[in-house]
Amino acid sequence: DAGITQSPRHKVTETGTPVTLRCHQTENHRYMYWYRQDPGHGLRLIHYSYGVKDTDKGEVSDGYSVSRSKTEDFLLTLESATSSQTSVYFCALQGADNEQYFGPGTRLTVT
């Protein structure tokens, strides 16, 4: 494993509330990614980061923002959660050969 943790692992929240998910790494990887996984859609990239304070949008970025103030932490924020954002969220790091290593995931339910 590439030393990735995600918190929280499970969260239930109400529509309209802000939610922040945290990804933490211990191995100083430059590239970090946030994906969501939904049945029938596979994994879809939300945002990614290529360094501290350097981030870019992915395929499904609407309704999400990210921040990376230090190498080890990459935060995903849902400004105002909606039921369509109920999903499993995975953080990933990029290894030396462009392969990605995934965290354990966060299951988010928006009621």
Place this chain on the structure above:
Amino acid sequence: AQSVSQHNHHVILSEAASLELGCNYSYGGTVNLFWYVQYPGQHLQLLLKYFSGDPLVKGIKGFEAEFIKSKFSFNLRKPSVQWSDTAEYFCAVNSGYSTLTFGKGTMLLVSP
């Protein structure tokens, strides 16, 4: 933009049967290719990867994949599956420093 197509959404096999999962990608240039596995309730784990060289790549747990450039394919194979191979399998591709594009996944169920 790259796209990845996995032909089968669900595959059901008996133990000891041979497995082949199809994967085709759309990008015509130099690509990096990956297969990931996700066991029930777990995160994705890298099975194998191809960057260059021998088009037949061997991965963990007895899996292998063959890159056929002329067919834009990277099919995953295993000669004899086990019940413990029950999982979802994802093909992914990138080129250069682009982000990874994943297929929608194939759910494999192996019956004992």
